[in-house]
Every structure is written in C-alpha cells, then in structure tokens.
Amino acid sequence: MTIVIGMEGSANKLGVGVLQDGKVLSNVRRTYVTPPGQGFLPRDTAEHHRQHVLSVLQEAMDEAGITPDDVDCICYTKGPGMGAPLVAVALVARTVSQLWNKPIIGVNHCIGHIEMGRMVTGSDNPVVLYVSGGNTQVIAYSQRRYRIFGETIDIAVGNCLDRFARVLKLSNDPSPGYNIEQMAKKGTQYVELPYSVKGMDVAFSGILSHVEAIAKHKLESEECTPEDLCFSLQETVFAMLVEITERAMAHCGSKEVLIVGGVGCNERLQEMMRQMASERGASVCAMDERYCIDNGAMIAQAGWEMFKTGQITKLEDTWCTQRYRTDEVEVTWRED
Known part of the structure; x- marks a missing residue:
C-alpha cells in the first residue's frame, strides 16, 4: 500500500491530491480568479498559492483521512508552467518532505495529465491530445518516451480562447474558456476565420x-453577435485539433484518443473528436472538470508511477523550470 501526496501550482489552479495505489482519496483545488478582462500575473498568482497552500494541504489530508506517518512520498510539479507559482508550491513540497522525512519527486505537468487520464479512463495506449492554457500537443507513447507528433508553434489553444474572452470582457469565474463554451452554444452564424x-x-x-479585429468592427455594426464569434472560434480551432489528432492516429x-488538459473539458471538442473517431472505428476517452483541469491528484498519480520504479528526486534537484518538454521524461513505468 503506497500513499502519495501531489501538489500542483503551475498556473492559477492550486491543487493538492492524495492517492493510494491508483485510488483518489482526495483532490482539493483553489482557483485564483481575476476580474473580467484581466489575465493572471505570475506574482499575484504566486501570492494566492502562498496564502492557500497550507490550508489546502490540510484539507486534502483530512478528507483522505491520513496523517504524515501514512505518507510514503511527496510529489510536486517541476514544470512546465509560470515560474513564480511553480516555486511557491515547490517550496512547500520541499519543506514538508524534509519535515516529515519523506522522499520527494518532481513531476512533469504534462505527464501528470496523461497518467491521470490513463488511470481515470482506463485507456491502454491512446493517441493523446493535450490541450490547455499553456500547452497544445498531440502525443503518442513509444520506446519509454511520450513522443510529440504535433504541437502549437505559437500560443496554446487555451490561451487563444482565454485572450478572446478578455476581449469580450467575459467573467473568469469559473474560467474564461468555460464561458466561451457557453456563449458558443448560443451562436447561430459561422464567421469565416483563418x-x-x-x-x-x-x-493560433x-x-x-x-x-479580435472582427469583434472590434462587426460587433459595433451588429453584423454578428459575440455568441457567433465564440461559436466560430471554437469550430475553427477544434477542427484543426481534430485534423492533426486523426493524422497521428x-x-x-x-484506435483510442485520450483528451487531457483544461480545454479537454469542452463538450464541443469531445463531440467533434467522437465524430471523427467513430468514422475510424475508434473511441474517445475524455474526462470532466475534476481531472481535466489542473489538479493535485494528477501529480500524485504520475509521481506514484515514478515512485514504484525508483524515480526519486534528489533534494538538490528539486528546482522548477518553466520549460520542461513532455518527451524529456523517461517513462520507466510502461513496457513497449
């Protein structure tokens, strides 16, 4: 029996999760929400994490019904992500590891999403579409690495949606992407986009x-509505993602697609992917917001896999990095 604590804080979601041999005992999360039209800055996000991380850790342990003596390992997000928030949470993970005399493991954020998705959905060897505010990648496993078949060459799809939500002054509660999705459901006219x-x-x-240019001019002349633009943006960017995923398949x-990352909660993206997959005789493995959106349990799950194969991080190596490629990690827990 192995109990692992995972701590996540790479962006505006602070999460602590407790796992016991692949079973989620708790998964507590706090989100830093900014006013409509504003993004979240690293300094302010880090301050939010510092204010809440100890209470979130205690809540996660209370919900799981464990004490420090029950814990076998502490895991934290090593990267990629925003520097200041990453460091804020890593510092707590390092401190707890030393106070409790427990081993520590630095986890790749992207690998955390993948391994959580595999655990929750039961998918065996899928092509992975990883879509979030900071990352967009099509991934498949081969020879002890998660290989990147395709990715964004500029901004992530989630960042694209979030920034357009700011243009429309949509609320950031619960997330700008979610509010874009709800607006898109009311759109009736497709506006052609690149x-x-x-x-x-x-x-993107x-x-x-x-x-953004269309929003500035056509909304004023009432040629289209904000709902139409949200609908058009979603349809265009999701079609692009489905195309490159199908090519990787x-x-x-x-015969399997696993969608992970915060944008993976989007029901329209899941619907479009299922349509493509059904035409190929394939299936789609998707999750809801509990596990798609950044959370501590996913870091615990990936850390648990690493811990089982002896991947422990030395204390002097428990730093953070904003750039940590998915294919840099040796996947010691999977067999070819």
Whole structure:
C-alpha cells in the first residue's frame, strides 16, 4: 500500500491530491480568479498559492483521512508552467518532505495529465491530445518516451480562447474558456476565420488577431453577435485539433484518443473528436472538470508511477523550470 501526496501550482489552479495505489482519496483545488478582462500575473498568482497552500494541504489530508506517518512520498510539479507559482508550491513540497522525512519527486505537468487520464479512463495506449492554457500537443507513447507528433508553434489553444474572452470582457469565474463554451452554444452564424494547420503543427495567434479585429468592427455594426464569434472560434480551432489528432492516429494505427488538459473539458471538442473517431472505428476517452483541469491528484498519480520504479528526486534537484518538454521524461513505468 503506497500513499502519495501531489501538489500542483503551475498556473492559477492550486491543487493538492492524495492517492493510494491508483485510488483518489482526495483532490482539493483553489482557483485564483481575476476580474473580467484581466489575465493572471505570475506574482499575484504566486501570492494566492502562498496564502492557500497550507490550508489546502490540510484539507486534502483530512478528507483522505491520513496523517504524515501514512505518507510514503511527496510529489510536486517541476514544470512546465509560470515560474513564480511553480516555486511557491515547490517550496512547500520541499519543506514538508524534509519535515516529515519523506522522499520527494518532481513531476512533469504534462505527464501528470496523461497518467491521470490513463488511470481515470482506463485507456491502454491512446493517441493523446493535450490541450490547455499553456500547452497544445498531440502525443503518442513509444520506446519509454511520450513522443510529440504535433504541437502549437505559437500560443496554446487555451490561451487563444482565454485572450478572446478578455476581449469580450467575459467573467473568469469559473474560467474564461468555460464561458466561451457557453456563449458558443448560443451562436447561430459561422464567421469565416483563418484555418492554420502546418503539417502536424497548428498556429493560433493569427486566428486570434483576426477574430479580435472582427469583434472590434462587426460587433459595433451588429453584423454578428459575440455568441457567433465564440461559436466560430471554437469550430475553427477544434477542427484543426481534430485534423492533426486523426493524422497521428493513422500514423500510429491507434484506435483510442485520450483528451487531457483544461480545454479537454469542452463538450464541443469531445463531440467533434467522437465524430471523427467513430468514422475510424475508434473511441474517445475524455474526462470532466475534476481531472481535466489542473489538479493535485494528477501529480500524485504520475509521481506514484515514478515512485514504484525508483524515480526519486534528489533534494538538490528539486528546482522548477518553466520549460520542461513532455518527451524529456523517461517513462520507466510502461513496457513497449
């Protein structure tokens, strides 16, 4: 029996999760929410995490019904992410590890999403579409690495949606992407936008600039509604993601798609992916906001996998990095 605590704080979500041999005992989360039209700055986000991390840790342990003596390992997000928030949470993880005399493991944020998705959905060897505010990648496993088949060459799809939400002054509660999704459900007119797929890669910054320009001019003249623009933006960027995912499936001969990351909660993205997959005789593995959105349990799950195979992080190596590629991690817990 192995009990692991996972601590996540790479962006505006602070999370602490407790896992026991693949079973989630608790998964507590606090979100830093800014006023409409504003993003979250690293300094302010780090301050939010510092204010709440100890209470969130205590709540997670109380909910799981454990004490420090029950814990086998402390895991934290090593990267990628925003520097100041990462450090704020890593500092607590390091301190707790030393106070409780427990081993510590630095976890790749992207690997955390993947391993949580595999555990929750039971998917075996899927092509992974990882879509969030900071990352957009199409991934498949091969020879002890998660290989990146395609990715964004500029901004992440979640960042594109979030920034357009700011243009429309949508609320950041519970998240700008969620509010874009609800607006899109009311859209009736498709406004043509650039479609930017470059081989296996995608680009979103040009689409964002274009839809921002349309919002500035056409909304004033009432040629379209904010709902139409949200609908059009979603349809365009999700079609791009489905295209490169299908191409990766064809290359790998895969019959499974696993969608992870915060944007993976989007019901329209899941619907479009299922339509593509059904035409290929494949299935889609998707999750809800409990596990798609950044959380501590996913860090605990990936850390648990690493712990089982002896991947312990030395104290002097428990630093953070804003750039930590998915394919940099040796996947010691999977067999080819």
